[in-house]
Amino acid sequence: QQQVKQSPQSLIVQKGGISIINCAYENTAFDYFPWYQQFPGKGPALLIAIRPDVSEKKEGRFTISFNKSAKQFSLHIMDSQPGDSATYFCAPTGAGSYQLTFGKGTKLSVIP
Amino acid sequence: DAGITQSPRYKITETGRQVTLMCHQTWSHSYMFWYRQDLGHGLRLIYYSAAADITDKGEVPDGYVVSRSKTENFPLTLESATRSQTSVYFCASSSKGPSYEQYFGPGTRLTVT
Numbered sequence: 001q002q003q004v005k006q007s008p009q010s011l012i013v014q015k016g017g018i019s020i021i022n023c024a025y026e027n028t029a030f031d032y033f034p035w036y037q038q039f040p041g042k043g044p045a046l047l048i049a050i051r052p053d054v055s056e057k058k059e060g061r062f063t064i065s066f067n068k069s070a071k072q073f074s075l076h077i078m079d080s081q082p083g084d085s086a087t088y089f090c091a092p093t094g095a096g097s098y099q100l101t102f103g104k105g106t107k108l109s110v111i112p
Numbered sequence: 113d114a115g116i117t118q119s120p121r122y123k124i125t126e127t128g129r130q131v132t133l134m135c136h137q138t139w140s141h142s143y144m145f146w147y148r149q150d151l152g153h154g155l156r157l158i159y160y161s162a163a164a165d166i167t168d169k170g171e172v173p174d175g176y177v178v179s180r181s182k183t184e185n186f187p188l189t190l191e192s193a194t195r196s197q198t199s200v201y202f203c204a205s206s207s208k209g210p211s212y213e214q215y216f217g218p219g220t221r222l223t224v225t
Contacts, residue, residue, distance in 0.1 A: 043216030105154045
């Protein structure tokens with residue numbers, strides 16, 4: 001059973017454009033919705049996360065939008081830069097589990 | 113240095129050999145995790161530990177053994193390595209509390225020939 005579906009698998013965006021990555025989940029017990037960023041040769045690192053009591057959270061150029069009824073959340077990267085080129089993972093969890101359920105990742109390439 | 117470290121960073125071994133990957137964290141985090149990362153599969157949880165002497169299986173535990181005698185260390189052993197265990201292995205840790213954030217090590221690239 002695939003609990004988390006992430007799309008698209010890969011994304012190419014022009015510098016200055018908007019990157020959008022989506023994550024759909026099935027487990028209604030999830031109550032923590034993070035996005036992790038991974039650069040080549042490095043471990044993943046938390047980028048931004050949201051709790052279900054808000055529908056949107058913004059940190060700089062990065063925004064999470066959360067739709068509880070649709071069981072989806074998305075990452076928006078405004079004014080995308082070549083330095084944002086990385087693989088992004090959604091990894092929801094909850095109910096005191098401490099186990100993250102990773103999506104399969106989206107490889108973002110921002111071209112000049 | 114504070115943080116989470118893994119050793120070795122690169123390892124080549126032969127089929128059938130025993131291999132141990134080390135993970136050490138300096139934060140005294142309660143939770144520690146081992147993942148493997150393969151193209152097309154993202155990160156898959158192998159084993160995790162909620163505290164010293166408490167471990168549990170994740171999604172893909174077959175062929176792996178873990179132990180956690182001290183809070184700061186969480187070694188992963190491949191008892192008899194197989195080619196299908198060629199992968200990049202990540203260790204992570206997390207504190208007990210309202211934040212579920214996991215802090216990842218730099219990874220170990222393991223090749224089984």
